[in-house]
Amino acid sequence: MAEIKDPENTILMELKGGTVAIELLPDVAPEHCARMKELARDGAYDKVVFHRVIDGFMAQTGDVQHGVAGGSIGRAGTGGSDKPDLPAEFSKLPHSRGTLGAARSSNPNSANSQFFINFKDNDFLNGQYTVYGRVISGMEHVDAITRGEPPADPDVMISVKVAADA
Numbered sequence: 001m002a003e004i005k006d007p008e009n010t011i012l013m014e015l016k017g018g019t020v021a022i023e024l025l026p027d028v029a030p031e032h033c034a035r036m037k038e039l040a041r042d043g044a045y046d047k048v049v050f051h052r053v054i055d056g057f058m059a060q061t062g063d064v065q066h067g068v069a070g071g072s073i074g075r076a077g078t079g080g081s082d083k084p085d086l087p088a089e090f091s092k093l094p095h096s097r098g099t100l101g102a103a104r105s106s107n108p109n110s111a112n113s114q115f116f117i118n119f120k121d122n123d124f125l126n127g128q129y130t131v132y133g134r135v136i137s138g139m140e141h142v143d144a145i146t147r148g149e150p151p152a153d154p155d156v157m158i159s160v161k162v163a164a165d166a
Contacts, residue, residue: 002137009033010163011040011133015145016155020138021163022100029089029132032102032111036132037162039064039081039113045160051076051150057122059145060103061157062114069156076150080112088130095125098142100133117142 002021004010011022024033039045044064051067052060061067065079088108095101097120102111111130118125119142135142145155 004136004163007164007166008162009037010136011036012159012161012163012166013045013138014158014160015138015141016158017141017144018138020141021136022133023136024100024133025093025131028091028093029102029130031086032089032130032132035081035083035086035113036115038083040160040162041165044081044113045157047156047158049076049150049154049156050145051154052116053145053147053151053154054149055147056119058101058116058118059142060114060116062103064113069154077114080114083112085109086111086130089132090127090130092127093131095122095129095131096134097121098135098139099131100135101125102130102132104129119143 009024013020026033047069048067050061063076063079064081067076103114104111
């Protein structure tokens with residue numbers, strides 16, 4: 001496990017293989033970071049499936065409305081939280097391997113609760129999707145997430161917590 005320098009801005013995501021530590025970047029995307037911490041503290045991300053996992057691209061999750069394991073994942077990926085959508089917080093940060101990006105519709109200001117983790121450098125996303133975190137340890141567990149759109153037997157985020165609360 002990497003050293004956690006700022007527990008209030010570090011997310012601990014428990015996957016089947018182990019813990020993934022994600023450093024949030026509130027200086028870059030304060031509203032997206034605040035939303036992730038709010039939903040994590042509410043337990044909204046617990047047991048939510050990875051509904052879109054594309055080999056060599058990224059793993060997407062965070063549909064807290066439709067993506068809870070045990071329910072129908074047929075509509076996973078179409079919803080968000082009961083909170084308002086977030087304005088885009090684009091920056092010069094690249095979508096490099098291990099970065100966290102805000103998933104959204106074609107409307108740049110439609111990000112809500114869904115996010116993706118890049119499996120590799122995806123420079124074609126730069127400036128089009130908000131980057132608001134980066135994996136600092138446990139990327140091997142992200143790499144092991146079951147692929148599919150949606151996966152036949154999707155992996156889940158067992159729990160998602162703010163490190164300061166863990």
